[in-house]
Amino acid sequence: MTPPHITIIGAGLAGLAAACDLHRAGWPTTVLEARLRVGGRAYTFRDGFADGQYAEAGGEFIEDIHERMLALTREFGLALDPVRGMGEWTRRLALAGKHGEADDVALWGLDLAVEIERVWQALAMLGTAVPDPTRPLTAPRAAELDRQSAGDWLNGLDVHPFAKTVITTRLRSEYLAEPEQLSLLELARWGALYYSDPEDEGESFRVRGGVDQIPQRMAAELPDVRLGAVVTAVQQTAAGASATFHQNGQTHTLPTAYVVLAVPPGPARQIVFDPPLPASHQAMFSNLHCGPVTKVMIQYRRRFWEDVNWRGSLLTDRSITCTWQPTITQPGESGILTVYTGAKAGADFSAMGERERIETAVTQLDQLFPGSAALVSHTRTMAWLNEPFSQGGYTLFKPGDVMAHWRALREPAGRVYVAGEHTAVHQGYMEGAVESGQRVAKQIQEQGA
Numbered sequence: 001m002t003p004p005h006i007t008i009i010g011a012g013l014a015g016l017a018a019a020c021d022l023h024r025a026g027w028p029t030t031v032l033e034a035r036l037r038v039g040g041r042a043y044t045f046r047d048g049f050a051d052g053q054y055a056e057a058g059g060e061f062i063e064d065i066h067e068r069m070l071a072l073t074r075e076f077g078l079a080l081d082p083v084r085g086m087g088e089w090t091r092r093l094a095l096a097g098k099h100g101e102a103d104d105v106a107l108w109g110l111d112l113a114v115e116i117e118r119v120w121q122a123l124a125m126l127g128t129a130v131p132d133p134t135r136p137l138t139a140p141r142a143a144e145l146d147r148q149s150a151g152d153w154l155n156g157l158d159v160h161p162f163a164k165t166v167i168t169t170r171l172r173s174e175y176l177a178e179p180e181q182l183s184l185l186e187l188a189r190w191g192a193l194y195y196s197d198p199e200d201e202g203e204s205f206r207v208r209g210g211v212d213q214i215p216q217r218m219a220a221e222l223p224d225v226r227l228g229a230v231v232t233a234v235q236q237t238a239a240g241a242s243a244t245f246h247q248n249g250q251t252h253t254l255p256t257a258y259v260v261l262a263v264p265p266g267p268a269r270q271i272v273f274d275p276p277l278p279a280s281h282q283a284m285f286s287n288l289h290c291g292p293v294t295k296v297m298i299q300y301r302r303r304f305w306e307d308v309n310w311r312g313s314l315l316t317d318r319s320i321t322c323t324w325q326p327t328i329t330q331p332g333e334s335g336i337l338t339v340y341t342g343a344k345a346g347a348d349f350s351a352m353g354e355r356e357r358i359e360t361a362v363t364q365l366d367q368l369f370p371g372s373a374a375l376v377s378h379t380r381t382m383a384w385l386n387e388p389f390s391q392g393g394y395t396l397f398k399p400g401d402v403m404a405h406w407r408a409l410r411e412p413a414g415r416v417y418v419a420g421e422h423t424a425v426h427q428g429y430m431e432g433a434v435e436s437g438q439r440v441a442k443q444i445q446e447q448g449a
């Protein structure tokens, strides 16, 4: 007997992972994707950059514990370029009008690298409050931690104010949140998942040639991926379901057995469900938001940073927030710096026009590295908050959100199965997107036949 048909809404990594697993298991699938490309927030910019160089507009780094993403790169025969571990992000700092290496005692008046190390140790200690980061609700003080914010924890930390600024900046860029906006339970969960051993900096990787090759290869396996198909409504009855979508100026209704909803919370809010989703799912979609983030990718005719023995990674209290060099392993005379701006500054950058955002980034870097602006050859930028089918970078769990929504994020709502990075243990990562897609494919196979 042929298994019933599944409609997957969203061709990001979550939707594609669900579709691939179901397709391989013999289930008929249709993927409906609003944009004219697959990949969602896994999107590589190539156009206009000299020397064949490229930079990631969205998801970029794959951590060494991201088994599913690493497995996909192996499966598709894609090469990985290693990136230095965690310490790289806090090695070079521009704070309070000073600029240099964290361990430059003459500059900062103390070894700031040692102070920052103490914060990582405190984060590892915080992580012990969540013995099983895959099940945070079972942590002994889960509700109490979730009521507090990362800001409460930072206030109580006995470290130099510069180290606090560095960690605040890191939270802004890593979680797209001001410290008071981030649930302490979520930060503790991250401490347990990613920072449990302060001695181990971990390793991360980029996909050589661009991360978008992964969703493209996944989509190429699938029999029915429809682009430019904007889903506006999902209907369910006891006997089946259907998805209504607009494509090429026409409205279509596709009958199906089950729906995988693999879109971020913002776009999900705009889909009309008939009957309405259960109260738990409605509350989850109305409360969860993706944090603001922009990237500005600046290609310079030559890699001026090599003159000052700098690798391109910088944390700063200026509004640009942080930078790194996507071309570190790419050949060519030119080089690209990515300026990554999250949280409140990310919202401010999103409100600017593209030209003003680019100029702000180039100018702030020129103030730190005089003469660099004259070397700019090409720029691109992306403000994820302004993208109607993303509405932000990745999900930010505010105080109270983990306790309120963790269960609903993983439970089907009748014939609708919810996937996406927001529903995953490795929330916020491409790994989480794939994890969630694989989870719903398994749930459907177990319960749906």
Ligand SMILES: Cc1cc2nc3c(=O)[nH]c(=O)nc-3n(C[C@H](O)[C@H](O)[C@H](O)COP(=O)(O)OP(=O)(O)OC[C@H]3O[C@@H](n4cnc5c(N)ncnc54)[C@H](O)[C@@H]3O)c2cc1C
Pocket (backbone or CB within 6 Å): 009, 010, 011, 012, 013, 014, 015, 032, 033, 034, 035, 038, 039, 040, 041, 042, 057, 058, 059, 060, 061, 062, 229, 230, 231, 232, 262, 263, 264, 267, 268, 271, 293, 294, 295, 384, 389, 390, 392, 393, 394, 419, 420, 421, 422, 427, 428, 429, 430, 431, 432, 433
């Ligand atoms: C700036 C930035 C940097 C990041 N850095 C990293 C990183 O270094 N490492 C990492 O692992 N992760 C990173 N991430 C996160 C990672 O990119 C995401 O977690 C992941 O790609 C999300 O995949 P997804 O499938 O859940 O959602 P998406 O990729 O957003 O896919 C959802 C899809 O649904 C489509 N859609 C939306 N509404 C509709 C509709 N109504 N009808 C039909 N289709 C619809 C969208 O167009 C989209 O294609 C970053 C993200 C951003 C934005």
